[in-house]
Amino acid sequence: MLELFRKYLSLRPPHVKHKRLFLYYKAEKCGSQPVGKNTMGKxxxxxxxxxxxxxxxxxxxxxxxxSSVTLLADAGVDITTIKRHAGWKSTTVAEGYVENSIxxxxxxxxxxxxxxxxxxITKTVNVSEKTDLEKGLYYY
Incomplete structure (x- = not known):
């Protein structure tokens, strides 16, 4: 992903004065106009x-x-970080956005x-099987 990001940045024209990341590309040319929130929403x-x-x-x-909030939650990110990411103050709102993914x-x-x-089970399992147990491979 970092390499793709760097490639995208390398295509940015030097005359662009703003710091917004996404710019319009038309006819295989990059302009200086930033992509707006309505375009991103589409x-x-x-x-x-x-x-x-x-x-x-x-x-x-x-x-x-x-999707971004659910991915963060699935990755184990704490609720405070999720709230900062989305700009929420309420924990209840943040938790409401986290989908129960598979x-x-x-x-x-x-x-x-x-x-x-x-x-x-630990008392009856030999040492070589403990690794599998810890990985969640036993379903009793």
Whole structure:
């Protein structure tokens, strides 16, 4: 990703006076006009249309916010950082945006299974199997 970011920055014209990251590209040329928030908000519907997904109008800029917050939560980022990222003061609002993704549910299930079964099983499992147990591979 960093290499892609650097490539994007290298295409930026030297005469651009502002610090905004995204600029309009037309006819394979980069202009100096920044991309506005309304254009950014349309990106999910453009992608959905390209992918021929149903209900293209349901994909809004709001999807970007929800997705970024859910990805941060799945990565284990604390709620304070998530609130700063999205500009929220309320923990309740932040928690409401975090979707219960399959990854998140799987992580929680594995933590619960390992946490509840470790004490009961550890006494009967030999040392070579403990590594598998700690990885959440036992489902009793």
């Amino acid at each position: 990106i999910p519907s453009v992608v959905a249309s390209y992918l021929k997904l149903p209900d293209v109008a349901c994909y809004t800029g709001h999807c970007l916010r929800r 990854e998140n549910k799987t992580k929680i299930a594995n933590q619960v299974l390992v946490g509840t079964t470790t004490s009961a």
